[in-house]
Amino acid sequence: MKRDYVWIGLACIILGIFMAFQMKFIQGTYLDGDTPTQKTVEILNELASVEAEKELLLEEVTRLETQLEEIKSSASGESAIVKNLTDELDRYKAFSGMTRVSGTGVLVTIDNPPQDVNLGSEKNIAYDYRLILDLINELNSAGAEAISINEQRMINSTEVRLAGNQVNVNTIPIAPPFVIKAIGSAKTLDGAINQRFGIVQNLRELGYYVEVNQVEIIEVPAFNGTVKFNYATTVE
Incomplete structure (x- = not known):
């Protein structure tokens, strides 16, 4: 029994030495000589410092x-020239579709007809995107000054093309119903698309749902993409 206690004591001493060596190794290698508690405090202090710097x-x-x-x-306010240039810049931004605009116009909604259960096929306006x-x-x-489709502003580089069973506008896939907003003379715009044998009549004869409303105030969003000129340059 006495010998057993001796072996147990030696094992405890060896284990204690090994644990002390391992702790010393970790402290020197990963904690820069600090205790885990000291390292935690240091990290928390650094985090608080970074957050304070971020706030500043x-x-x-x-x-x-x-x-x-x-x-x-x-x-x-002080310079009429600067004000005129600012107004001119805002006007060009509106013309180019880079700013949100509002005014009188028409709201056109186009949707697919109800699915014909007997035919077993569904008509999709996306396939007739032309x-x-x-x-x-x-x-x-008819003089529309700004147009959008499902909140995608139409500019000179905007594409409307088939993508699967949807339509891409400004590289963004959209699906029916298509809500088209157009700013301009509401009466003129309405008359242009609702004339006899016109586009609205054509759509309806194909079975699509079309609703056209004249509105006093309609808002067209700004173009939210980027425009790059890789080949075109200004001519002086």
């Missing part, structure tokens, strides 16, 4: 943005 940077950004707006406002292009052309020829 956000406050600085807000301050600079406010200062910029004050400078722009002051410059516009009719959507025809409708947009009619609106443009």
Whole structure:
């Protein structure tokens, strides 16, 4: 029995030495000589410092943005030239589709007809997307100043093309119902697409649901993509 106690004691001593060596190794290699508690405190302090620095940077950004707006406002108020240039820039941004606009116009909704259970096939306006292009052309020829399809603003580079069973507009897939907003003379726009043998009559004869409403105020969103010119340059 006494010998057993001796062996147990030796085993405990060896295990204690091994654990102390391992703790020393971890402390020197991963904790830079600190205890785990000290390292935790250090990390928490660094985190608090980073968060405080982030708050200061956000406050600085807000301050600079406010200062910029004050400078722009002051410059516009003091200089008629700057104000005129600002107005001209806003006008060009509106024409190019880079800003949200509102005004009188028409709201056109086009949807698929109810599925014919007997035929077992479903008609999809996406497959007749060229009719959507025809409708947009009619609106443009009638003087539409801004057009959107399902909140996608139409600009000079906008594509309307079939993508599977949907339609891509500004590379964004959209599905029926198609809601087309157009700003312009509501009466003229309505008359252009609702004329006899016109595009609305054509769509309805094909079985599609079409609703056209004249509205006093309609809002067309801004183009939310990017426009790049890789080949075209300005001519002086």
